[in-house]
Amino acid sequence: MTKRYCYHCQTQHPEEEMRLMVTKTGKRWRCIKSIEATKKSQAEREAFGKRVSEINKAEASSKAKQLNQNSNNS
Ligand SMILES: [Zn+2]
Numbered sequence: 001m002t003k004r005y006c007y008h009c010q011t012q013h014p015e016e017e018m019r020l021m022v023t024k025t026g027k028r029w030r031c032i033k034s035i036e037a038t039k040k041s042q043a044e045r046e047a048f049g050k051r052v053s054e055i056n057k058a059e060a061s062s063k064a065k066q067l068n069q070n071s072n073n074s
Pocket residue numbers: 006007008009010013030031034
């Protein structure tokens with residue numbers, strides 16, 4: 001079984017679990033597991049960012065409503 005050095009885990013994995021990645025500095029072997037983990041965490045970060053911006057938007061609009069109500073009452 002051929003083993004390749006994974007630049008992400010800094011250890012060796014079997015070649016069939018590896019993908020050859022082309023980077024700015026050249027070609028590097030990286031394991032599929034770490035690629036999938038990165039993809040997943042990026043998607044989670046994006047989902048989290050979206051959620052936060054939606055909360056911020058909702059808060060901003062509820063504050064705007066309150067301001068409107070206050071000015072109407074006075
Ligand atoms: Zn790895």
